[in-house]
């Protein structure tokens with residue numbers, strides 16, 4: 001397998017954090033490469049509008065992704081399409097970043113900005129109907145459900161925001177939540193309760209996604225629910241289910257022990273350095289109070305500048 005060694009830092013992931021780190025790395029004249037498994041933009045591409053990024057009262061997620069990519073490239077960002085398989089520190093302290101079916105990249109520092117993967121409900125029918133009525137992205141799949149009845153599962157910001165978004169297509173959206181109050185921010189809750197197309201189904205957990213095959217195509221018919229207080233079971237007829245019950249950080253890419261919280265979010269110091277010297281983390285996969293575009297780019301700014309200082313210190317210790 002080919003090895004590519006000519007870098008100061010390797011940025012893994014090109015969401016808001018990775019693109020911002022790439023922009024600062026370019027401004028800092030670092031030799032950096034950014035490895036992205038899909039297309040640059042990360043979760044911005046799964047979000048219709050961003051309404052809380054300073055300077056843009058409202059901007060399409062896709063447009064912000066394009067602007068961030070262009071800005072990073074203006075400062076020389078080298079963004080390559082490659083899915084990273086693992087990050088391993090070698091005996092000499094450099095990092096080997098292995099890609100799927102591609103070269104292994106090597107550098108003295110890595111900035112990990114790989115975000116998270118949506119948590120699954122882990123119930124019968126979910127995997128079977130994924131892509132056939134079960135979705136994790138309202139912007140991607142909402143338009144397939146014009147004038148149909150949908151369920152959104154979850155109670156946080158993403159669930160509430162996306163339930164609201166889906167009402168532009170669906171005739172009705174049920175928000176199924178297993179508790180009797182939502183975790184979502186107050187402003188989003190106000191918007192939700194004011195939307196006549198949304199009905200919240202409290203205290204219900206999903207037991208099964210039900211469906212059938214029609215003319216060789218699988219389709220969802222409904223959800224089997226259980227009341228979390230009484231234990232009573234019921235069915236909810238819907239044509240599609242959108243799941244927003246959380247994220248699992250993509251920290252499993254780090255192939256040695258590192259400090260993390262019980263959910264796998266990466267612990268860093270105030271320079272964004274992990275417990276492994278030279279490995280920095282920024283954005284959604286880091287332990288922190290909130291996960292937003294603003295926090296992702298803030299982390300990335302610190303990480304890229306900290307990488308510059310870390311490399312300068314290493315060079316001065318080595319007497320170069």
Ligand SMILES: Cc1cc2nc3c(=O)[nH]c(=O)nc-3n(C[C@H](O)[C@H](O)[C@H](O)COP(=O)(O)OP(=O)(O)OC[C@H]3O[C@@H](n4cnc5c(N)ncnc54)[C@H](O)[C@@H]3O)c2cc1C
Nearest residue numbers: 013015016017037042043083084114115283284291292293
């Ligand atoms: C539905 C929804 C709505 C949202 N609305 C808002 C909002 O209105 N305002 C706001 O501020 N925030 C919002 N957010 C949150 C915001 O999108 C995230 O906080 C932000 O995108 C985090 O940026 P990130 O770069 O850390 O991670 P991500 O955006 O997740 O980017 C990670 C990138 O890493 C790549 N990657 C992952 N694994 C690998 C691998 N193995 N190899 C190579 N590349 C990899 C991914 O493909 C992705 O491009 C929303 C999120 C969702 C899901």
